[in-house]
Amino acid sequence: MSGQAAAARAAEALAVERVSVSFGELKAVREVSLRLPQGARHALIGPNGAGKSTLVGAITGAVSASGGRVLLNGEDLTRLGISARARRGLARTFQITSLFPEMTAIDSVALAIAEREGLTWRFLAPLGSRAAVMDEAREILEELGLADLLGRVVGELAYGHQRVMEIAIALASRPRVLLLDEPAAGIPAGESQRLFEVLERLSRDVTVLFIEHDMHLVRRFARRVTVLAAGQVLAEGTPAEVAADAGVRDAYLGTRGVRH
Numbered sequence: 001m002s003g004q005a006a007a008a009r010a011a012e013a014l015a016v017e018r019v020s021v022s023f024g025e026l027k028a029v030r031e032v033s034l035r036l037p038q039g040a041r042h043a044l045i046g047p048n049g050a051g052k053s054t055l056v057g058a059i060t061g062a063v064s065a066s067g068g069r070v071l072l073n074g075e076d077l078t079r080l081g082i083s084a085r086a087r088r089g090l091a092r093t094f095q096i097t098s099l100f101p102e103m104t105a106i107d108s109v110a111l112a113i114a115e116r117e118g119l120t121w122r123f124l125a126p127l128g129s130r131a132a133v134m135d136e137a138r139e140i141l142e143e144l145g146l147a148d149l150l151g152r153v154v155g156e157l158a159y160g161h162q163r164v165m166e167i168a169i170a171l172a173s174r175p176r177v178l179l180l181d182e183p184a185a186g187i188p189a190g191e192s193q194r195l196f197e198v199l200e201r202l203s204r205d206v207t208v209l210f211i212e213h214d215m216h217l218v219r220r221f222a223r224r225v226t227v228l229a230a231g232q233v234l235a236e237g238t239p240a241e242v243a244a245d246a247g248v249r250d251a252y253l254g255t256r257g258v259r260h
């Protein structure tokens with residue numbers, strides 16, 4: 001590779017190169033490629049069963065790919081497991097909430113920071129690191145608009161706030177790339193808009209790839225979109241380009257449709 005090509009590749013936060021995933025006979029993902037420059041807000045859309053969650057799993061290492069490569073800032077992660085990829089800067093949230101319901105909002109984020117730093121929660125106070133960890137947890141929650149809820153128990157928060165908490169916990173690992181699987185699923189329309197505004201405000205040091213079905217949110221918050229259908233890339237472009245694409249419209253016919 002030339003020096004120039006290597007530099008261009010390193011500038012890309014995330015590159016997925018011809019990744020495939022099979023479950024037995026089923027080819028769930030077929031030679032999919034994606035390129036996300038630093039700071040991208042990139043949406044992954046497609047009908048049910050298109051392979052979106054499987055592709056995100058292949059990026060994080062939760063699902064093993066049968067072919068292709070995943071690169072983070074030019075570094076090939078393909079042979080690494082989930083934790084090693086997470087340590088390199090990949091974080092994801094799930095469709096189904098994965099919070100500890102009895103913990104307060106601030107303790108939940110502080111615990112994630114402590115994990116990142118390799119600190120054992122029990123020993124934080126004697127080591128004198130607790131104040132720094134709590135300050136950082138407070139900053140993350142404030143940035144996400146949860147300043148009023150720091151001391152509230154997570155299980156009692158509104159569902160929309162719980163979804164934002166998942167993002168707070170993912171951010172506590174200081175990810176370079178944040179992967180969000182339907183972050184607004186189950187949230188009333190007004191609140192989902194707010195959640196995406198929170199994502200919009202995040203530092204451009206964080207590159208975001210999100211799965212989303214609602215085209216209104218995609219149009220508003222994604223700069224580029226990749227459309228998957230039957231495991232393959234059907235289209236890639238700006239939200240307006242993919243919404244106007246005849247193949248994309250066909251793929252959605254008879255399913256839940258491209259919502260506007």
Ligand SMILES: Nc1ncnc2c1ncn2[C@@H]1O[C@H](COP(=O)(O)OP(=O)(O)OP(=O)(O)O)[C@@H](O)[C@H]1O
Binds near residue numbers: 023028050
């Ligand atoms: N662990 C698994 N074992 C076998 N088949 C699977 C597994 N996970 C997913 N699949 C299949 O792979 C295909 C792609 O599924 P995937 O969940 O990635 O689609 P999706 O685009 O995320 O769909 P949705 O929008 O409904 O979440 C589907 O046919 C699904 O049934």
